[in-house]
Each structure stands twice: as structure tokens, then as C-alpha cells.
Amino acid sequence: MTTPQTVRPYQSYVYAYPHKTAYRPLAEVPGGRPALSELWAGERKDALSLYLHIPFCEVRCGFCNLFTRIGAPGEPASRYLDALDRQAGAVRDALGDGEPVRFAAAAFGGGTPTFLEAGELERLCDIAEKRMGADLRSVPLSVETSPSTATADRLAVLAERGTTRISIGVQSFVEAEARAAVRPQRAADVERALGLIRDTSIPVLNIDLIYGIDGQTERSWRTSLDTALRWRPEELYLYPLYVRPLTPLDRLSAGAADPAWDEQRLRLYRAGRDHLLARGYEQVSMRMFRRADAPRTDGPDDHACQTDGMIGLGCGARSYTSRLHYSFDYAVRMGEVRGIIDAYTATADFSRAEVGRYTDGDEARRRHLLQSVLQADGMPLSGYRERFGTSPYEDFPAELARFEARGWLDAAAPAEGLLRLSSEGLAYSDALGPELFSPAVRAAMAAYELK
Structure with missing residues (x-):
């Protein structure tokens, strides 16, 4: 029998399935690049999610492999917004007016959306509202920010335009740890940004923290947790550090398995989890913790980007129909990213999908299981059967048997009509998820050739 102790716990963060590295140019697929109007014909459009991607940051953190470039103020950002506006117009035309089109949730991500200046953020909101028809003041709106860009004027725009959740990447309140993660920031700037956020009317604050940084101890980890808790954030995300190919931290690691690092991350995860549970937080997933008395905005949370009926705008955004996941080209290396952004801003015709992957019945089952079982509440078995006409135990007998043998499944859950992970299963989410690919x-x- 394989025990959890013989399985590497940190293999891959499954934030979307299939991952973009499984996408391919649709021009090479039978049928070629499909028209968006054809893709969205027959799809439900009454509860869409809208995601706008801004691929700019003031600095690239050592661990970051997101699709973003450094320092592009002024004209590049303006050109990007021009392209975003053109894309939004093409997408809204493709959705048509034959049936009601309604957006039930919205999010601005990146990169760092607040890299945009206040006037540019106004324009971003206008694209969402006036081009796409999303009513940002009546649906959950989540926006990502950073300590250096969470300024009073930007936050005022976001609050006035209806933002219900703001997520700030702090990663560590210990300056030496932030430097070790190649994230230059001063504690005073982080505190200033958090104070400005709390001065707004935005009801939900999320703080991102990272564990597994070189030199981090349980004591220093608790320092970051307790400093974050002083702000009474409605949500906290605890991320394990990964060293990914082509990132600044990549040169520090050969990418081989490191049992000591795995043990450190598991130890810090458990310490952080227990610390938050003892202080009035509920665990939503391996990463996400929500204050028990926090207002529920029902906005994007862990794995929200998995939702069918997702409209993604911007060259790093994904869109999901029931049959196809599509986006633009993907890269990590800075020169490649700049080239993709430049090509995007020069695009005049956004009426067809460029890069993607079709999802057949089996992939839809895998995706549904992934996005559900990695949540602490588990997956209702009746919902799975209603959608697919089968049981996950019929569709994935070998995988679920392995998970059960490792102690990753909650044995009491089936009696409640659920497939749910045990506490140990949640801890091993980044090993369990990839096994369902x-x-x-x-x-x-x-x-996929890394670039």
C-alpha cells in the first residue's frame, strides 16, 4: 500500500483544468479556429462569470510564473486597454441578443490590475459595464492588488464601482523572508496599504501568505499570521512556495524532489491551518480560510476560474464554454510574454478563438470532480449523478481506491451523500489533484515546450 508519507505532497497547484500547457493552437485542430458566435450559440448565458486580465506588475516576484510583464506605464497600458475594449466588443457581439445575457460575478486579475492608474481603472470598469453589460455594483466583484499599488485614489475608484472583495498579495510580513522570495517590499508599505483598504467600504479583504520560504520557521510563520490577523481579514489564502521553471527562483533549485523542503512545507501548513482554525476561521480548501463571521459575497473563491460559462478578456485570460476552453498563447519568459502582449495589442479581429482545448465527456467528469472534491465541503454525489448519469466511484474506481487507501477520503462522507477529503487529504491536495489528470x-x- 502507498502511504501519504511516500507521496510527494507538493506536485502541482490545480487552479484550472486542463492547464494552459495542454492548450494548442486551434488553427492546427480539425475545423480550425472556431468563431466565438458559434462557440457560444446554445450555451447558457444567464449566469456568466466575467474575468478581465491585466498583465502588468511593478516587479516580478521570484516565485511567479503568471502571465505578466514588468513596468509598462503609460502608452503600453493604454494600448492594452484599447485592445481589451476591441476584444470586449467582439465577444459581446458573439454572445448575441437572442436570449438574455447576464453576468453573475466579475473579477479583475493579473498581473496586478491596480498597476493601472485611477483613470485607467475607471476605463477598465467601463469596459466591463458598457461593453460587456456587467452591472458591477450589483454582482460580486473581486480585484487583486499589491502593497505598492493599493493607493487611495485607485482604491476609491474600485470601491465606488462596486468592488466587494480585494485580495492583496503580502506573502510574508517578515522583510527577510520577502527578500528571500525575491519580493522586494517594506513592512511599512504593506501596513499602509492594508490601512487604506480598511478605510474603504470594500467588505471583504483577503491576504495572501506563502509558507516554505528559505529560512522560514514556525515562529516567523506565526509572526506573519498574527500580523495578518491584526487586520481581521475576512479571508486568508495560505500558499505553499513552488519553484517553477523560468522564474527568478528557478536558478536556486534543480527541480528535484526535496524531502526536507516537503516536510517543512507540510509542517508549516499544518501549523498555519491549526492557528487559523483556533482563531475563528473556517477552512474552505487547502489554501483558503474564511472568517466564520465574515459577510458572504458569493463571489469568486478557490477554483472559481473553473466555472463553466466564463468570459475571459485580456491576453492572459481563459474562457470556458461547455465544449471548449480557450485563451491566447502562454509563456513565462519575459521576452516571450512581451511578444504575446504586443501581438494582442495589435490584433484588430477578436472574433475567433486562438488557442485552446476541447473537453469531451471524460474531461468534463474529471474537471467537475477536481473543482468539487478539492473543496473542504466535498462534492454532493447526487449532483454528480444528475449531471453525468453515473457515480464518481464508477468513473474513477482506481483513483478513488488509491485515495481511500492513503487515508485521503473522509469515510463518514458517503453517509451524508458526499465525496469529501479527510483532513490529510486536504493537506495533500497538490498531490491528489494531478492524479486526476x-x-x-x-x-x-x-x-509543451516551455518558453
Whole structure:
């Protein structure tokens, strides 16, 4: 029997399935690049999610492999917004007016959306509202920010335009740890930004923290947790550090398994989890913790980007229909990212999908299971059967048997009509998730050429 102790706990953060490295140019797929109007014909449009991606940051953190570039104020940002506006117009035309089009949730991510100046943020909101028809003041709106860009004028725009949740990446309140993660920031700037956020009317504050940084101890980890708790954030995300290919931290690691680092991260995860549970927080997923008395905005949370009916605008955003996941090209290396952004801003015709992957019945089952079972509440078995006409135990017998043998499944959950992870299963989410990838997706990801 394979025990949890013989499985590497940190293999991959499954924030979307299939991953972008499994996407391919649709021009090379039978049928070629599909028209968006054809893709969205027949799709439900009464509860869409809207995501706008801003691929700019003031600095690239050592651990970051997100699709973003450094320092592009002024004209590049303006050109990008021009392209975003053109894309929004094309997408809204493709959705048509034959049936009601309604957005139930919205999010601005990146990169760092608040890298944009206040006037540019106004324009971003206008694109969402006037081009796409999203009523930002009546739906949950989540926006990502950073300590250096969370300024009073930007936050005022976001609050006035209806933002219900703001997420700030702090990663560590210990300056030496922030430097070790190649994230230059001063504690005073972080505190200033948090104070400005709390001065707004935005009801939900999320703070991102990272564990597993070189030199981090349980004591220093508690320092970051307790400093964050002073602000009584409605949400906290605890992320394990990963060293990913082509990132600034990549040169510090050969990428091989490091049992000591795995043990450090697991130890800090458990310490952080227990610390928050003892202080009035509820665990939503391996990463997400919500204050028990926090207002529920029902906005994007962990795995929200998995939702069917997602409209993504911007060259780093994904869109999801029931049959196809699509986006633009993906890269990590800075020169490649700049080239993709430049090509995006020069695009005149956004009426067809560029890069993506079709999702058949098996992939839809895997995705549903992934996005559900990695949540602490688990997956209702009746909902799975209603959607697919089968049971996950019929569709994934080998995988679920392995998870059960490792102690990753809650044995009491089936009596409640649920498939739910145990506490240990949640701790091993980043090992469990990748085991549910299909052979085809694994092969496509393995064949992807990093750039």
C-alpha cells in the first residue's frame, strides 16, 4: 500500500483544468479556429462569470510564473486597454441578443490590475459595464492588488464601482523572508496599504501568505499570521512556495524532489491551518480560510476560474464554454510574454478563438470532480449523478481506491451523500489533484515546450 508519507505532497497547484500547457493552437485542430458566435450559440448565458486580465506588475516576484510583464506605464497600458475594449466588443457581439445575457460575478486579475492608474481603472470598469453589460455594483466583484499599488485614489475608484472583495498579495510580513522570495517590499508599505483598504467600504479583504520560504520557521510563520490577523481579514489564502521553471527562483533549485523542503512545507501548513482554525476561521480548501463571521459575497473563491460559462478578456485570460476552453498563447519568459502582449495589442479581429482545448465527456467528469472534491465541503454525489448519469466511484474506481487507501477520503462522507477529503487529504491536495489528470492532458502538458 502507498502511504501519504511516500507521496510527494507538493506536485502541482490545480487552479484550472486542463492547464494552459495542454492548450494548442486551434488553427492546427480539425475545423480550425472556431468563431466565438458559434462557440457560444446554445450555451447558457444567464449566469456568466466575467474575468478581465491585466498583465502588468511593478516587479516580478521570484516565485511567479503568471502571465505578466514588468513596468509598462503609460502608452503600453493604454494600448492594452484599447485592445481589451476591441476584444470586449467582439465577444459581446458573439454572445448575441437572442436570449438574455447576464453576468453573475466579475473579477479583475493579473498581473496586478491596480498597476493601472485611477483613470485607467475607471476605463477598465467601463469596459466591463458598457461593453460587456456587467452591472458591477450589483454582482460580486473581486480585484487583486499589491502593497505598492493599493493607493487611495485607485482604491476609491474600485470601491465606488462596486468592488466587494480585494485580495492583496503580502506573502510574508517578515522583510527577510520577502527578500528571500525575491519580493522586494517594506513592512511599512504593506501596513499602509492594508490601512487604506480598511478605510474603504470594500467588505471583504483577503491576504495572501506563502509558507516554505528559505529560512522560514514556525515562529516567523506565526509572526506573519498574527500580523495578518491584526487586520481581521475576512479571508486568508495560505500558499505553499513552488519553484517553477523560468522564474527568478528557478536558478536556486534543480527541480528535484526535496524531502526536507516537503516536510517543512507540510509542517508549516499544518501549523498555519491549526492557528487559523483556533482563531475563528473556517477552512474552505487547502489554501483558503474564511472568517466564520465574515459577510458572504458569493463571489469568486478557490477554483472559481473553473466555472463553466466564463468570459475571459485580456491576453492572459481563459474562457470556458461547455465544449471548449480557450485563451491566447502562454509563456513565462519575459521576452516571450512581451511578444504575446504586443501581438494582442495589435490584433484588430477578436472574433475567433486562438488557442485552446476541447473537453469531451471524460474531461468534463474529471474537471467537475477536481473543482468539487478539492473543496473542504466535498462534492454532493447526487449532483454528480444528475449531471453525468453515473457515480464518481464508477468513473474513477482506481483513483478513488488509491485515495481511500492513503487515508485521503473522509469515510463518514458517503453517509451524508458526499465525496469529501479527510483532513490529510486536504493537506495533500497538490498531490491528489494531478492524479486526476487524464492521460491525454498529461501527454499534452509533457509535450509543451516551455518558453
